[in-house]
Amino acid sequence: MTVLRWLRVQWDRALAVTVFVAGVVALVAGWAGISDEVFAARQLPYLLSGGIGGLFLLGAGATLWLSADMRDEWHQLRRIEQRMAEGKQLPGQPTEAPEMLVASGRRP
Helix, strand or coil, X not given: CCHHHHHHHCHHHHHHHHHHHHHHHHHHHHHXXXXXXXXXXXXXXXXXXXXXXXXXXXXXXXXXXXXXHHHHHHHHHHHHHHHHHHCCCCCCCCCCCHHHHHHCCCCC
């Protein structure tokens, strides 16, 4: 699978990783700016832009990744529902109906 095709298919995870990396870069840049300043008044802009902005981007990246996982789960559930509606056999499903197994005294 080529990189462009993977990016097209997994765009939500690629965006999550990009936002997460941007958050790490913002935190490192904020730390680099604060580490050289002695006065607290000069550290505040770095704290606001690098620290708070970086933490926000880290949280947004994690949220986007979880959203991508949820989207995969929804697609899988949709496929299972479609197969059930069509009456097809699902993997791991007993070949006889559960009611018939209980009525015959056998356990599923």
